[in-house]
Amino acid sequence: MFEKISKNDSNYRKLLDNLSNENISDEEKKVLKLLKLLYDEGALDNYPNTEVTDFLTCHIDKNKKIFQNIKVKKFWERYRSRIERYNVVANINFCPACGITFYPQFGYHKTLEHIFPKSFYHQLVIYPDNLVYYCEHCNKCKGDKFDYLNIYHPYFTILEKYDDEIILRIRKENNGKIDYQIKISRSAPKEVRDLFNNMFGIAGKYRDYILQFLNSEISTLEVIFGDSLRKIENKEEQLELMKSYLEQLYSVDVDRNPFCITTTERTIMQKLDEVIHSNIGLVAEYFINEMKV
Incomplete structure (x- = not known):
């Protein structure tokens, strides 16, 4: 970033x-x-x-x-x-x-x-x-947005690394939809936060990147669990099966992930792995909902 x-x-x-x-x-x-x-x-x-x-x-x-x-x-x-x-x-x-x-x-x-x-x-x-x-x-x-006093120029501006200031959360909306929220910490300098939020709208890009990655994971889960989950009529039992898999076998491997090339991508994926394993229930529900079983 x-x-x-x-x-x-x-x-x-x-x-x-x-x-x-x-x-x-x-x-x-x-x-x-x-x-x-x-x-x-x-x-x-x-x-x-x-x-x-x-x-x-x-x-x-x-x-x-x-x-x-x-x-x-x-x-x-x-x-x-x-x-x-x-x-x-x-x-x-x-x-x-x-x-x-x-x-x-x-x-x-x-x-x-x-x-x-x-x-x-x-x-x-x-x-x-x-x-x-x-x-x-x-x-x-x-677009044509330009801060004349604080110019980020990729050829000449050498900034500190602020990837660790990225905050990633998963939450359940009032309508029941499970979604991912990305912010930048308020401890980051105001100029960096302005770039992140206003100049480039980077939170939206990171959210899309995470969802694109998770969609590729869902394709794999379909192969592993699709038939088994569809044989289970009870929603709670479906969730328990998915939670068990996520707790015991699943991880976002930044070293083998083909969509984890840059330092920023590695940081985002490491944070995603932490969010998944600290919110197993919500993530399991998200995967099952997206698989439409």
Whole structure:
């Protein structure tokens, strides 16, 4: 969660030249020419370029004047795949914001995102150091939100590890539904809590990650217990059988779990194992309900 990653060493000026030589519209050529001019005049000199053990503060002027006849969003939609093709952005296998791997089987796909929002900083729309791969969830939650005083930049921000501040609980709602609740401890710094809750909505991503994992476990339980449970008509006896299995044989093995690659994932799964074994009754009921026996 909130990881520091290594950026690609890319030549932005060369990228602009390469893009300008492609088969593009006159309006796009004007935009690229202006981006070159701004770069050559030092408009990007204040962009962060040093690793810090804290959040960054914005020292870059906004610029919303580059895109006139063509919308910045439309320009980005055209150029996203071109930027990816030139391989100027670090190609990573997990989202640095939430720390979860891009698991295609869970629907977790990576998408290119701007650190400084393109809608306010036109001059940074294709600047490689301003682009990073986030998961679709974190990308969508972030949108154009931007804290100018506390910037988390995956290439330059080195934060302490706050994975242990994640709180995981299981509870039974008033409607009888059993669900998992994720929070971040109030002992974490306010800036980190704001990132977790407001900027990226990470609790929702972790809840989905846990449910995706549990769904894969349910498929296994169907093979082990499905027929046996359906032969038992008494609900309490079904629960006792499942509780016995969970108490005696079940564990979330972080070393063998194929969905436990990053440090954040290992922490979440360890906490899930603790929750399961301290709430055997609720978890047994959850599994049986989801198996629809």
